[in-house]
Amino acid sequence: MATQPVNQWKTLDKDLGRIGRLEEATMFISRPLIAPGIALAFIVLAGLGAGLLMGAQPGQLIVIAAAAIGAYMALNIGANDVANNMGPAVGANALTLGGALVIAAIFETAGALVAGGDVVKTVSTGILAPDAVPDAAHFIWAMMAALLAAALWLNLATALGAPVSTTHSIVGGVVGAGVVAAGFGAVNWPSIGKIAASWVISPVLGGAIAALILAFIKAQIIYVEDRIAAAQRWVPVLIGIMAGTFATYLAIKGLKKLVHLSLGEALMIGLVAAFLTWAISVPFIRRQSEGMENRKKSLKKLFSVPLVVSAALLSFAHGANDVANAVGPLAAIVHAVEAGDLADQVAIPIWVMIVGAIGISVGLLLFGPKLIRLVGSEITKLNPMRAYCVALSAAVTVILASWLGLPVSSTHIAVGAIFGVGFYREWHAERRARLLGLQKGKPVPPEERSRRLLVRRSHMLTVAAAWVVTVPASAALSALLYIVMLWLAA
Numbered sequence: 001m002a003t004q005p006v007n008q009w010k011t012l013d014k015d016l017g018r019i020g021r022l023e024e025a026t027m028f029i030s031r032p033l034i035a036p037g038i039a040l041a042f043i044v045l046a047g048l049g050a051g052l053l054m055g056a057q058p059g060q061l062i063v064i065a066a067a068a069i070g071a072y073m074a075l076n077i078g079a080n081d082v083a084n085n086m087g088p089a090v091g092a093n094a095l096t097l098g099g100a101l102v103i104a105a106i107f108e109t110a111g112a113l114v115a116g117g118d119v120v121k122t123v124s125t126g127i128l129a130p131d132a133v134p135d136a137a138h139f140i141w142a143m144m145a146a147l148l149a150a151a152l153w154l155n156l157a158t159a160l161g162a163p164v165s166t167t168h169s170i171v172g173g174v175v176g177a178g179v180v181a182a183g184f185g186a187v188n189w190p191s192i193g194k195i196a197a198s199w200v201i202s203p204v205l206g207g208a209i210a211a212l213i214l215a216f217i218k219a220q221i222i223y224v225e226d227r228i229a230a231a232q233r234w235v236p237v238l239i240g241i242m243a244g245t246f247a248t249y250l251a252i253k254g255l256k257k258l259v260h261l262s263l264g265e266a267l268m269i270g271l272v273a274a275f276l277t278w279a280i281s282v283p284f285i286r287r288q289s290e291g292m293e294n295r296k297k298s299l300k301k302l303f304s305v306p307l308v309v310s311a312a313l314l315s316f317a318h319g320a321n322d323v324a325n326a327v328g329p330l331a332a333i334v335h336a337v338e339a340g341d342l343a344d345q346v347a348i349p350i351w352v353m354i355v356g357a358i359g360i361s362v363g364l365l366l367f368g369p370k371l372i373r374l375v376g377s378e379i380t381k382l383n384p385m386r387a388y389c390v391a392l393s394a395a396v397t398v399i400l401a402s403w404l405g406l407p408v409s410s411t412h413i414a415v416g417a418i419f420g421v422g423f424y425r426e427w428h429a430e431r432r433a434r435l436l437g438l439q440k441g442k443p444v445p446p447e448e449r450s451r452r453l454l455v456r457r458s459h460m461l462t463v464a465a466a467w468v469v470t471v472p473a474s475a476a477l478s479a480l481l482y483i484v485m486l487w488l489a490a
């Protein structure tokens with residue numbers, strides 16, 4: 001009788017299986033730590049780089065700490081603020097999440113380095129008067145506390161899934177540390193009042209303009225008998241308006257470093273860009289729409305390319321404009337350490353700009369997807385046409401606010417525009433349901449209409465609460481950090 005072959009490797013197989021399962025468990029546990037690890041490495045490198053550039057000068061350790069905090073702030077700006085530019089394009093499926101991250105990283109960095117302002121007010125739009133602070137040392141601690149408080153608040157807001165204004169965060173930080181350092185009289189309270197007004201002005205204006213654009217598209221293109229002919233007539237016009245608006249937007253917001261333009265000159269540039277783009281778009285849209293079925297789904301393809309371009313341009317302008325939120329206080333600290341005095345305006349060293357630009361892109365790539373998904377798809381359902389309305393509204397609202405002298409937040413405008421599109425869709429859908437019910441003699445019950453809500457109210461409450469709390473929360477945190485820093489330095 002033949003004996004069964006003995007598996008000599010049975011024990012080894014078991015051991016290898018255990019090791020394999022252990023490796024799988026280790027990878028599963030360690031995967032969430034990869035992004036924070038990379039972020040920490042960037043913060044450390046920023047601090048070490050600043051130390052090497054400073055050399056063995058007095059205040060070297062302060063600059064190293066400030067550079068690390070500035071890098072942390074830049075990471076959080078990338079994680080939170082950039083979602084407003086890329087979210088609509090991703091939610092509309094005009095861009096994949098990976099493509100959006102790459103495009104945003106490239107254009108954010110380019111905007112920060114090419115068109116980022118080389119001179120900024122040291123205390124964030126004149127909120128705190130430097131001469132009111134007792135001396136340079138107290139000013140340095142106040143700026144470090146403000147920068148760290150704003151970064152911590154942005155980090156918390158990102159974790160909670162709330163897109164907030166980075167400008168409001170840093171302003172709140174400056175106010176909190178400034179009040180403790182120099183008293184209530186040192187703060188420019190009228191500016192704070194304007195910022196508080198922007199909590200209402202920005203989202204309402206952005207939402208209203210986005211809803212008007214969507215109403216025009218529905219009336220002139222979607223709900224007509226020949227959609228393709230209407231699209232051939234109106235889509236080039238809309239693309240021209242978009243190009244002209246973004247040309248004006250970039251001239252006002254993004255090209256301050258290269259050339260200073262008045263609003264009138266920026267509008268002339270926009271008009272020329274609008275006409276040229278319209279002329280190019282007419283044959284392009286005609287060719288693209290040839291053979292398309294007379295369906296709403298066909299129209300979405302005509303808006304995809306303009307939407308991608310608009311997202312890239314918004315990222316460029318954002319990088320040029322908002323990089324100062326990360327590097328402005330850092331540049332003020334570096335100037336105070338090197339010169340030993342305070343100034344209303346200081347030049348930003350190139351290494352400080354690089355820290356801000358790269359930090360925004362790294363933060364976006366590591367932590368941006370969460371808020372991009374929220375902004376793009378969790379507030380209301382977006383398609384290329386609705387997302388186009390959001391992007392165009394953001395640019396139009398900024399220009400209109402600049403002309404009227406109104407303080408606005410680009411974050412609040414973009415998110416407000418998404419809510420505006422969603423609420424208009426609700427109103428339009430309910431209106432059509434009532435008309436259809438009347439035609440058929442079967443009115444839609446209120447209970448059924450309430451189930452057709454197209455905007456998630458929970459997100460609206462979360463976002464609105466975060467906006468209102470941003471300035472006081474970052475101010476309180478900054479005041480506490482300033483007191484702790486002074487105590488540690490004593």
